[in-house]
Amino acid sequence: MAPQLDGYFKQVDTLSDHFIERLRKAVAIPSISADEERRPDVVRMGQFLADELTALGAEVQQRPLVVIARYGNDKKKRTILVYGHYDVQPAGKEDGWATEPFELTVDSKGRMYGRGSTDDKGPVLGWLNAIEAHQKAGVEFPVNLLMCFEGMEEYGSEGLDDFINAEAKKFFADADAVCISDNYWLGTEKPCLTYGLRGCSYYSVEISGPGQDLHSGVFGGTAQEPMTDLMRVLASLVDTHGNIQIPGLAELVAPLTDDEKALYGDIAFTMDNLYESLGSTTSIYPDKEKTLMARWRYPSLSVHGVEGAFSQPGAKTVIPAKVIGKFSIRTVPNMEPEDVDKLVYNGKWWVASPKHWNFTAAAKATERVWGVKPDLTREGGSIPVTLTFEQATGKNVLLLPMGSSTDAAHSINEKLDKKNYIEGIKLLGAYLHYVAEEPMTS
Numbered sequence: 001m002a003p004q005l006d007g008y009f010k011q012v013d014t015l016s017d018h019f020i021e022r023l024r025k026a027v028a029i030p031s032i033s034a035d036e037e038r039r040p041d042v043v044r045m046g047q048f049l050a051d052e053l054t055a056l057g058a059e060v061q062q063r064p065l066v067v068i069a070r071y072g073n074d075k076k077k078r079t080i081l082v083y084g085h086y087d088v089q090p091a092g093k094e095d096g097w098a099t100e101p102f103e104l105t106v107d108s109k110g111r112m113y114g115r116g117s118t119d120d121k122g123p124v125l126g127w128l129n130a131i132e133a134h135q136k137a138g139v140e141f142p143v144n145l146l147m148c149f150e151g152m153e154e155y156g157s158e159g160l161d162d163f164i165n166a167e168a169k170k171f172f173a174d175a176d177a178v179c180i181s182d183n184y185w186l187g188t189e190k191p192c193l194t195y196g197l198r199g200c201s202y203y204s205v206e207i208s209g210p211g212q213d214l215h216s217g218v219f220g221g222t223a224q225e226p227m228t229d230l231m232r233v234l235a236s237l238v239d240t241h242g243n244i245q246i247p248g249l250a251e252l253v254a255p256l257t258d259d260e261k262a263l264y265g266d267i268a269f270t271m272d273n274l275y276e277s278l279g280s281t282t283s284i285y286p287d288k289e290k291t292l293m294a295r296w297r298y299p300s301l302s303v304h305g306v307e308g309a310f311s312q313p314g315a316k317t318v319i320p321a322k323v324i325g326k327f328s329i330r331t332v333p334n335m336e337p338e339d340v341d342k343l344v345y346n347g348k349w350w351v352a353s354p355k356h357w358n359f360t361a362a363a364k365a366t367e368r369v370w371g372v373k374p375d376l377t378r379e380g381g382s383i384p385v386t387l388t389f390e391q392a393t394g395k396n397v398l399l400l401p402m403g404s405s406t407d408a409a410h411s412i413n414e415k416l417d418k419k420n421y422i423e424g425i426k427l428l429g430a431y432l433h434y435v436a437e438e439p440m441t442s
């Protein structure tokens with residue numbers, strides 16, 4: 001099966017330093033979508049991708065903060081639509097990074113540190129690298145590839161749903177299936193295919209009182225303090241065991257069936273995997289099954305920060321006049337967003353059937369590259385555009401992660417292991433070969 005793959009794999013190994021250099025250039029562009037001052041860097045990163053794709057012979061179109069491209073237009077081949085994002089979460093050395101976040105730093109164990117290395121510049125470049133390795137190996141590209149790379153994913157993907165819906169019957173019209181590489185393995189050893197995501201509902205609570213910030217010595221004890229009230233509100237939302245305290249919310253969650261319960265035992269995941277990712281043993285549950293269920297099939301509420309509050313070192317004695325608390329709820333089947341909230345940003349949960357040829361092809365590719373059958377997982381994080389692609393194209397969507405559980409996406413010292421990057425490039429290419437061979441059943 002897929003006989004040309006050995007030549008392709010060999011070429012990926014030969015080009016590995018070149019592929020790491022490509023990642024180094026991408027990480028050096030601080031494309032932080034949440035920071036308006038960095039918006040030109042998000043645009044620059046989109047241009048970098050567009051230039052690389054053009055050089056590889058793809059037809060490229062640049063839209064506001066989205067790069068779309070087509071590689072190949074052979075009616076006899078299948079067409080696969082892939083999505084990824086080239087914006088990143090904020091990062092600064094002062095947050096506690098051991099290295100400069102926007103300089104790719106490779107250590108002696110092959111860990112490649114840098115913001116965006118795993119989320120999601122490494123996987124996005126994986127598709128470009130797969131094209132280049134096919135060209136240089138003289139191996140025919142097995143499918144037509146449609147690409148949709150976004151620059152605002154970490155800032156709510158504003159406008160992207162409308163864009164995808166508008167292009168569903170145009171640029172994306174001939175897609176047979178969709179593949180997204182933007183999540184992570186459960187541990188560090190075993191690859192997985194992912195068929196479910198939690199949704200994300202993001203809220204802010206604004207509390208104001210005095211007309212301006214006040215001296216706490218002069219006015220403390222005489223004025224109502226917004227920060228004190230905000231802390232009380234935030235603390236009332238969730239208890240220390242992770243139980244959400246909002247009345248009625250738990251009743252929205254789909255009941256656990258015996259069939260679903262039986263799935264968790266076979267998943268290759270241990271509490272040590274969790275402790276390694278946490279960098280501590282401060283878990284809520286002591287056992288694997290409850291931990292996986294808490295991540296995949298129950299909602300969670302996290303408090304993220306407070307705008308307007310003093311957060312520098314030292315002891316500023318001010319009473320903030322206005323504070324805005326930020327928290328989010330990760331949602332699961334059957335929580336409908338409108339039932340959950342009156343909120344600011346919303347991304348709905350997604351669960352698909354993994355019994356589609358798209359998943360079968362990815363499972364075969366995983367076995368060929370990693371020598372092991374992948375686990376079928378769900379993901380605690382959110383990629384709201386997944387459901388949009390599924391609904392707009394009517395096609396099966398597969399999540400095919402490249403990075404591992406210890407990659408620290410969104411955190412300090414984000415990294416991608418060189419092995420995951422290089423074998424991941426092989427995996428993406430092999431997936432396209434197996435996709436081309438699968439009988440099309442739907």
Ligand SMILES: C[C@H](N)C(=O)N[C@@H](Cc1c[nH]cn1)C(=O)O
Binds near residue numbers: 119155156183409
């Ligand atoms: C899993 C994916 N790589 C990711 O990080 N998704 C984000 C999506 C998001 C929601 N609000 C802002 N970004 C996540 O799950 O937090």
Ligand SMILES: [Zn+2]
Binds near residue numbers: 085119120153182
């Ligand atoms: Zn991501």
Ligand SMILES: [Zn+2]
Binds near residue numbers: 089
């Ligand atoms: Zn992210």
